[in-house]
Amino acid sequence: MVGRREFLKAGGALGGAAMLPQGVLGARAYAATARKTECPDIPLTHTPRLKRYVDRLPTPLTAVPDPSVYPGADYYEITMRQGSWKFHQDLEPATVWGYWANNPHDPHEPTGMGYLGPTISVPPDHPTVIKYRNELPTTHLFQFVIDAIRNGCSELTPTPPPPYKSELPFPSNVNVWNVVHQHGGFTAPQSDGMPLHSFSPDGIHAEGYTTLDPSRVKRNEAISGYTNHERSSMLWYHDHGMGMTSLNVYAGLAGLYLIRDPADERLGLPRGEFEVPLILQDRTFAEDGSLAYTMTLREGEDTPVVNGKAYPFLDVERRRYRLRILNASNERFWRLRFQTWPTDALPQPTMPFWLIGTDGGFRTPLQMLNFLISPAERYDLIVDFSQVPMGTKVRLTNYHAPVHYPGMPGTGPEIREIMEFQVTKPLSGGPDRTRPPKELRLPTVAPVKPKPHIRRRQWVTYQHKLFRTMTFNAVPFMAPSQDFIKAGSTEIWEYINPNHDAHPMHVHLVNFQVLDRQPIDAAAYQADYEKWINGGRKPKNLPVLANYLTGPPIPPEPDEAGSNKDTFKSYPETVTRIIIQEFSPPTGTIASIPGSGTEFPATYIHHCHILEHEDDDLMRPWTIVDHDDQGGGEHGGGHGH
Numbered sequence: 001m002v003g004r005r006e007f008l009k010a011g012g013a014l015g016g017a018a019m020l021p022q023g024v025l026g027a028r029a030y031a032a033t034a035r036k037t038e039c040p041d042i043p044l045t046h047t048p049r050l051k052r053y054v055d056r057l058p059t060p061l062t063a064v065p066d067p068s069v070y071p072g073a074d075y076y077e078i079t080m081r082q083g084s085w086k087f088h089q090d091l092e093p094a095t096v097w098g099y100w101a102n103n104p105h106d107p108h109e110p111t112g113m114g115y116l117g118p119t120i121s122v123p124p125d126h127p128t129v130i131k132y133r134n135e136l137p138t139t140h141l142f143q144f145v146i147d148a149i150r151n152g153c154s155e156l157t158p159t160p161p162p163p164y165k166s167e168l169p170f171p172s173n174v175n176v177w178n179v180v181h182q183h184g185g186f187t188a189p190q191s192d193g194m195p196l197h198s199f200s201p202d203g204i205h206a207e208g209y210t211t212l213d214p215s216r217v218k219r220n221e222a223i224s225g226y227t228n229h230e231r232s233s234m235l236w237y238h239d240h241g242m243g244m245t246s247l248n249v250y251a252g253l254a255g256l257y258l259i260r261d262p263a264d265e266r267l268g269l270p271r272g273e274f275e276v277p278l279i280l281q282d283r284t285f286a287e288d289g290s291l292a293y294t295m296t297l298r299e300g301e302d303t304p305v306v307n308g309k310a311y312p313f314l315d316v317e318r319r320r321y322r323l324r325i326l327n328a329s330n331e332r333f334w335r336l337r338f339q340t341w342p343t344d345a346l347p348q349p350t351m352p353f354w355l356i357g358t359d360g361g362f363r364t365p366l367q368m369l370n371f372l373i374s375p376a377e378r379y380d381l382i383v384d385f386s387q388v389p390m391g392t393k394v395r396l397t398n399y400h401a402p403v404h405y406p407g408m409p410g411t412g413p414e415i416r417e418i419m420e421f422q423v424t425k426p427l428s429g430g431p432d433r434t435r436p437p438k439e440l441r442l443p444t445v446a447p448v449k450p451k452p453h454i455r456r457r458q459w460v461t462y463q464h465k466l467f468r469t470m471t472f473n474a475v476p477f478m479a480p481s482q483d484f485i486k487a488g489s490t491e492i493w494e495y496i497n498p499n500h501d502a503h504p505m506h507v508h509l510v511n512f513q514v515l516d517r518q519p520i521d522a523a524a525y526q527a528d529y530e531k532w533i534n535g536g537r538k539p540k541n542l543p544v545l546a547n548y549l550t551g552p553p554i555p556p557e558p559d560e561a562g563s564n565k566d567t568f569k570s571y572p573e574t575v576t577r578i579i580i581q582e583f584s585p586p587t588g589t590i591a592s593i594p595g596s597g598t599e600f601p602a603t604y605i606h607h608c609h610i611l612e613h614e615d616d617d618l619m620r621p622w623t624i625v626d627h628d629d630q631g632g633g634e635h636g637g638g639h640g641h
Helices: 003-010 143-150 245-251 264-266 522-536 611-615
Strands: 075-087 094-101 120-122 128-134 180-181 221-226 233-239 254-259 276-285 303-306 313-319 321-329 335-341 353-358 361-368 369-374 378-384 394-397 417-425 457-465 471-473 483-485 491-497 503-507 514-517 567-570 572-582 603-610 619-625
Touching: 094 245, 120 128, 233 245, 233 321, 233 378, 245 611, 254 276, 303 417, 313 619, 335 417, 378 572, 471 619, 503 572, 567 572, 603 611
Parallel strands: 075 128, 120 254, 276 321, 313 417, 457 491, 483 619
Antiparallel strands: 075 094, 128 221, 180 233, 233 254, 276 303, 321 378, 335 369, 335 394, 353 361, 353 378, 394 417, 457 471, 491 572, 503 567, 503 603, 514 572, 603 619
């Protein structure tokens, strides 16, 4: 097996490369002093053998809003705390991090589990204001990784390509800092929860730190406002701390954020206990039950965890269920299917299901047998358990999805079984009155058709040297934004991936559609791109993508077509094109809070959602302007034409 250290040499390190910033980002990088090169010498942990399907699937509770604090908005206070959580009946409780929401009806009983966070459920276009409070320890749960980055471990601390200099992503007196990102939200930049907004438990701020209503916060707090101007959909919220997002999310900092349109009740979908959220993650546990972060040594972890339980089960009735799946893993893609046990419960052991929605909400129903879900993607399914006899077990399984996907090197632990649905409960409340999926009348997604001469912007997943980090367009994250986009415009973004790994790419603020993909001569493109960089990065000499295409455009996959997305799969040796219909951030005031709307120029980010790659600098800012005198990004960070 190729270990994580060997993988890191292929471009997947932790940490974040940075350079002294200027311009729109307005924050500093943190120079390492007395750098060492020692890397942690730790044994590779393996989870002890666990019994499968003995722990019941938990469901995160829903937070209760307080409508009295900000007129016209629902208000929450959510605190990040360290606690304990039992991942399996045969494991001792583990120390974990989680989000807890204040309960306005009982301040002594906050809502949470210890691990993960409560679900936030809101109607569309009714704003939410949240005060986030950081009460985590000032020593990290995985301090050995923080120390290794700070000490300059060559396998964990990335180096950007010349002429940029390597700098640390956090200051010498910070081991823990955090910020919350509402993933998929239509949000003003100051509430977007970007890495440079981080703040520590003891009140140290990244220089990009921002908060609404500053008179109401302490040094370890920040207030964000959300428009909830989205279609009915499942978003999520998670940590985005600069240089340590991967560690913070692994410790437990993630939760669901549901946009619920009351009109959905007329669609005939499963509701209540028959609508089940499934937060998929992979984790490794030591013999004592503690969380073991092993991704300094290998790709991926060895045990499936759903809603915080390893190999859980759920008793279900012989009826239709709505399963709302989030891949909240750090690195792992899952290829999911439902298999019956005994295998002869159906004419074929793989049970069909219906896809009714993705990241951005509903889409035309599509019958499927399996699907590939990358980190941060969401899939909304209808699964009909009435297809099988009472007593049947239906297992959610994973296959043909090595870590890292698609398998080069792909040496992470294989996970085949995830959880089990046990068809054992009698029908409650009479027969199933939900509408069959093929009869559903769901909101559909109109395809966005490119107009002639539409602005295109290229993003190259670039690894400047073997054993070094990856960046977009050979520019580190902390370099100033070089991509200026006119408000209201439509653009095609071309993600050129000459690497051997697939990358789930996430663009903040916007929804988009996948247009197509084309194979490229990756080796030739990489070689000529190197020559372009070494030749001074002259715009006129930039390699022309059309000269490296090796086949015709490939349409989006069936589950992508007709879907609004905020995360997509950038496959290796391929250019993937997405079309973003409108760059128009929210400018209105939220709950009468001054400064809560967008002011131009407005800077957002996009990044790989393999969290170790994100921390490793595969992330760049881009800026929306309200007039066209800001350059337009014809060269530099985003290669435009």
